Amino acid sequence: MPDLFLSLKLAHLLAAILMVGATVINGLIHNRARQAPSSKAGAMLSIVIAVNSYVMGPALLALPLTGGALIWAAGYDFKALWVWLSVALSILLIAAYVFGARLERRLYEIAMSTERAGEASLPVQYDRVFRKAAPVGVAALLMSLATLGLMVFKPY
Template sequence: MDLYTLVKVAHIIGAAVLFGTGAGIAFFMLMAHRTRDPTLVAHTAQIVVVADTIFTASAVVAQPLTGGTLAHLAGFPMFSGWIGLSLILYGVTGAFWLPVVWIQIRLRDLARAAARAGRPLPPAYFRLFRVWFVFGFPAFFAMLGIIWLMVAKPTF
């Protein structure tokens, strides 16, 4: 297997991890949230924080490295055309993902405190959850755009 193919496989796996982990995290957090059970929410949020730390953060670092290597090996200009647009969308995704990581940690902590006290989830939890939920949409659609650009490689 040549270097280009090896790096391309790593890049595709990274994209799948980013998209799949993001979709999975959103699903499990939403399902836990719907129960309004502080213990379940705290447990799910803890798993989500770990998954984001291990999988999403690793892929976030790997994607620009593998993408940059692919662009270099293929002779594509790095900051123009579909690659430049992909980088802009990647920045959009990151701008929404970074606050979401902090929000997930805060949601976990609020749910833990409520569970320990035997109380329902506090209003602060619900305010943060709404922000978390809304921030997922631009990140999700930006990732869809990046994947489309990776596959279609349109000319501008």
């Protein structure tokens, strides 16, 4: 019979890998879509939306659930500073996910409407929305890495 703690740890690690990986992939695709003709940008951004829906979102939900279960199973103190910092960063990551998903949906809509209008390049409006979305993605990546550091090193 599989060990509960190790099973939770595996699920938690896989969720963390998927979330960080999805964040990096999204950034790479966004960079390519921004430089692509409108006929390709919409397709690229549809991949970002799919990655968010099927990979990042579920991983982001699994992390606090498995993390809480791991803290309980390992007997760590829920009052420890590293736990509270991890919880705070998780809440901020969820907020960034919700806000970022709205911006990414808007980028997709702009790219698709530009393609339907037969315009070859993305409009200035796309860049304006992208300049709002990019810092959200960078912040999400940094928060993810900080949370990973807290989980691994438990400094407090």
